[in-house]
Amino acid sequence: MRFTLCYIALFSALSLSGCSNYQFSSNVDKKNFDEYFKPSQVTIYSKSDLDDLEYQLLGAVEGSSCQQESKQLPADIKQARTNARINAANMNANGIVFQSCINFEADKSCLSNIICYGRAIDVTIDDDNQ
DSSP, rough: OOHHHHHHHHHHHHHHHHHTTOOOOOOOHHHHHHHGGGGSSSSSEEEGGGGGGEEEEEEEEEEEEEEOOOTTTOOOOOHHHHHHHHHHHHTTTEEEEEEEEEOOOOOOOOSEEEEEEEEEEOOOOGGGGG
């Protein structure tokens, strides 16, 4: 029994020391982290919300969701809107107003395809109201 405990202790020590030079790599780096949370930086506003906001129009944006192969999930409006928000964030927008989303018929490139169109805006944030 004593020999077994010594053997386990020695094996554990060798195992731990063998891992001291182990390098861990992950896809969680700053760029991936920033890209993952990019859509959350862009607030979705309705057209009526704009009446009460001070904002600057930055330009038109679109986002698409395309099912290229039958083994993939069908095109999704949520993904198309998320992609439009990413494109708005790439324009340094903090807001988006969606104009429309269109479900296109199948063609050579997509079995199902949804494209959402909107306007990227930069909303002036009033620090007193936060």
